[in-house]
Every structure is written in structure tokens, then in C-alpha cells.
Amino acid sequence: MGRTEYYHDPDAPKANTLIPASNLLVVDEDGAILLQRRRDTGQWALPGGAQDIGETAAQCAVRECLEETGIVAYTDGEIRQQYETTYIGRPVGGEPTVNDEADGVRFVPPADLDRYDIHPSMRRQIGDYLAGTYPRLD
Template identity: 55%
Template sequence: MGRVEFWNDPEAPKANSLVPACGTVTVDEQGHILLQRRRDTGQWALPMGKMEIGETPSQCAIRETYEETGVLVEVTGILGIYSDPGHIVAYTDGEVRQEYEVMLTARPVGGAPEANDEASDVRWVAPADLAELDIHPTQWRQLNDYLNGAFPHVD
């Protein structure tokens, strides 16, 4: 399923759903950040996804990070809650979602980066190399909050 993201765009479609999602900013011992290249947009992103009934935000973030990257993580803190009504994600199935993301900080404890059904590439990226990648502005907001120590962030 494809998707298009809008941020503070007056042409964005009107949201018809609000779904909690959780993800991580996972950082290794060298300070590299775990990123995936999304198959649906081709952009680099932090691992995150839809929370399932019966999960806590931490359980969701750990599961989604592992599913999307192959890396098992341990949560170390909270980066923030991102719920900007100006961030809209339109899916090809007709769902138009308003952002609601709980982002946690994490460290790797197992596994290895590997491509999968959702990610065409997964890698550890040095902060100095982030500018070379195609990263959506809303992901930059989260990355910058982490890099600048501006957390926890709450919309």
C-alpha cells in the first residue's frame, strides 16, 4: 500500500482516522542512528508503526523496530509525543491519518539490520551523514529533537 505525507500543506486531504503509532530513535555505541528506507515512499525513516490492541507503547515500538529493521532493541527513554494535526498521511486504500506518534529512545540488544517487506534498505547512519539522505521533514523534526537534546517533546 502506498502513502503520501503532508505537513502544513493546505492541499492535504482531510483526516478520517487517528491511529496511535510508536517507534524508536535507536542509537548504537558509536552514536549511529538506525534508519530504514521505506518501500512505499523511498524515503529514509525511523522505524515505527501502528499500535495493536493489548500492546503498550514500548512493546509496540520494540516490535515495529524489529519487524522493520531486524534489530532487537531495549527502550531507554521517551523522545516525545508527536501529534501535529498538520501532519497528514494519505494511504492508497482511502485512509487519511492524522499523525499520532509516540517516539521512544532505544539501544540495540540483538539482531542485525536487514531489508524486508517494508524496508528496501536498513542501516546505521552517523549523524553527520543524515543530510545526504532523503528524509521527510516530520522525521527531521524527530531526529533534530534527539540530536539537539530537545526531549521529551510533546505536541
């Protein structure tokens, strides 16, 4: 399913769906941040996605991170406004792997983030964490 992302775009189509979503900003022991390259946009992002009925936002963040890793227009006509919650986590096991939604997954040191094409909304969340706006795991 293709999609177009709009971020602070006054010409974006009006949303017809509101989707609660959660991200998991995973930081390893060296301070590197887990990113995935999305197959649908080609951009690097935090693992995350839409919340399922019956799960909490935190459960959604963990589930989405295990499964994969603005306003979004899908080719089926859905125009969604996402409401995202981002949680901070640490890896507890496993290795980053590609999947149906991500063709690249890796831990990226903060000093290397500028080398990656990261959507502005994700860049802001990562920037807030690095600036100390989010609670630190230290």
C-alpha cells in the same frame, strides 16, 4: 499499498482516521542512528508504525523496530492523522536487515544525515534528539 504524506500542508485532505503510532530512535555505541528506507515512499525513516490493540506505545515501538524498520493518505481511501510517540533505544543484538516494508536498513552517523532523503517529521524527531530535547542515553 501506496500513500501520500502531508506535513503541515493546508491543502491536505481532511483525515478520517486517527492512528496512534510509535517509533524507536535506536542509537548505537558510536552515536549512529538506525534508519530504514521505506518501500512505500523511498524515504529514510526511524523504525516505527501503528499501535495494535492491547499493546502499550513502548511495546509498539519495539515490535515495529523488530518487524521493520503527519497525515498519510492510502490508496484505499483512508486518510490518517498519525499521533506518534518516539522512544530512545540501544541495539541489544542482531543485524539490520531488509524486509517487506524496508529495502534498506543501516546505522547512520549524525554527520551523514544530510545525505539521506528523510521526511521532515522524522528529521524533526532526529533533530530534537541531537539537540538534546530528548533524554540522552549517555
